[in-house]
Amino acid sequence: MNKRLSQTWQKFRQSFSVGESLNTTVETGKAVLEAAKTFQEQGASVELLKPLLQNSSSLLDVLCSPLAQVVGAGLPFVPLGMALLKYSRDITKQDPSLEDCVFIVSQAAYLESVEEILSLYPSINSDANPNINKALTKQLQKLNDIKLDYESASNAVACFHESELAKAFNQVLSVRLAAANISNANAHILTQRVAWNTQRYIIKAWIESGDAIKNIIQPSFGEWQKEQQKFFSIDEYLKTYIASKPLDLVFDESFSFKDIYVPLKAKPVDNNGKIDEKVDSLDLETWAKENLLNSNNLEQVMFVQGGPGRGKSVFCRMFSDWVRQHLHPIWTPILIRLRDLDSFESRLENTLEAELKISFIQNDKNWLTNKNTRFLFILDGFDPNTIF
Known part of the structure; x- marks a missing residue:
């Protein structure tokens, strides 16, 4: 069965007993940014997550915000995504589906990868007043129609940069970089680096998930730790x-x-x-x-x-x-x-x-x-x- 991202977001809204109140991506981006900042300062809570769900359509809405605000603060997107899964599980007394987990975790991991890669380019992060245009709004709205079934979700877990999710997320980031006057050639390299780098943050999410998704994600906790150690080893070599x-x-x-x-x-x-x-x-x-x-x-x-x-x-x-x-x-x-x-x-x-x-x-x-x-x-x- 195929599941859309919009269905997953609506499912979480129902779990937290909130409705949708905003439609403009600029405002929804602020909602995600504020939630991440509050999480960083105060930790997770149901009251924090309710306005996030009510006032946004995805975590990637945060890309509507100035890049300096997204990148410079080192915001905790992976812990924020894991909190959504954990509290939803606690409220509903049901495990989230693999598709739900991948939709949420992949967005959070992608954003942390954006933080890491774009932090290497100070000139990009000087974009304090971005020109959020119709192209970015349209690209973000397209995310709602992305579909995942169990097989495609499993493939995204195994190799994110080859997944349909990576392609869709990269298209959003490309449009966002274009708004910051980044050339197509440089934007292509940056989005590819971000997509490849997302895998390490997906692994980080699975390791830190605890009981929230322990019965859903494969391989085992020990195998994810080995994968994480491989990335650390490559970092040390470089x-x-x-x-x-x-x-x-x-x-x-x-x-x-x-x-x-x-x-x-x-x-x-x-x-x-x-x-x-x-x-x-x-x-x-x-x-x-x-x-x-x-x-x-x-x-x-x-x-x-x-x-x-x-x-x-x-x-x-x-x-x-x-x-x-x-x-x-x-x-x-x-x-x-x-x-x-x-x-x-x-x-x-x-x-x-x-x-x-x-x-x-x-x-x-x-x-x-x-x-x-x-x-x-x-x-x-x-x-x-x-x-x-």
């Missing part, structure tokens, strides 16, 4: 091994690689590996970024060659950190200095598992096939004549 690389000091000098880095120029080669002297040199970083962001190139390998001391290793450091800052978790960079590896297997996957002492690799045999993570391997020092 902080320790990627973010730090540009800041390493050059030999015994007082300056870092970042201080002296000069973007490289390069020329393409033909099928025989010969430099094409007829074309102008291109900016290597721009070329690499364009290829990485081209969805038609996902199965391709980028190969950069040059003589010793030309800056290839420094480029690997800098590009890895750029991916971390601007594309993670769409892409998670893994920087490997091949000269540091002791042995090589016939398959790269086996080499990585044997040589890289990273917990999310060592503790998860399915780390390469998990749909919620995607890795960009940057191999520094590749020499086909000596490695394989």
Whole structure:
């Protein structure tokens, strides 16, 4: 049986004995924002949740508010969503359906992901007086007609960024970013980052749910904890091994690689590996970024060659950190200095598992096939004549 988001919201209204009193999205956005602020200051209560349900049509209505207010305060959207489920269960003495849980939790998790990703872009958050237009109102109203059945809800739990919910939420956020004068290209990257990042907050919600949904959500509590630990492990790897690389000091000098880095120029080669002297040199970083962001190139390998001391290793450091800052978790960079590896297997996957002492690799045999993570391997020092 398909269930609409509007039906879920109406179900909660009935549970809390409230009706609908507002229609304009600007006002409904204020209702969600005020509820989150009050929750942050005072905690959950039935009296807090009643005006939230009465004066809004979804949690995503909060995107009508200035982004600085949504992002800067670090509002607790996941706990707010879990409170809705818990109090509804206590009032009705019935467990919510999987569809109800996914509708509520996915919105709350998506908003916390919005907070995290957009907080990285101060210029976006300076949008204090947004132009809330008809396009945003229309896109928010479309959310009411989103349908979920048990299978589609289960799929959203397993991999949110591939779900229909993610597509619908991204469309709302895209329109909201357009109102803040963000270009379509940048908005696309931002919405994708938010959607991919939502999974960790969905997991957070299931772990913190307690008895509210314990009989509904699969897999087990222990498996969700393992998934959460994997995300923590990736965060630690990026902080320790990627973010730090540009800041390493050059030999015994007082300056870092970042201080002296000069973007490289390069020329393409033909099928025989010969430099094409007829074309102008291109900016290597721009070329690499364009290829990485081209969805038609996902199965391709980028190969950069040059003589010793030309800056290839420094480029690997800098590009890895750029991916971390601007594309993670769409892409998670893994920087490997091949000269540091002791042995090589016939398959790269086996080499990585044997040589890289990273917990999310060592503790998860399915780390390469998990749909919620995607890795960009940057191999520094590749020499086909000596490695394989």
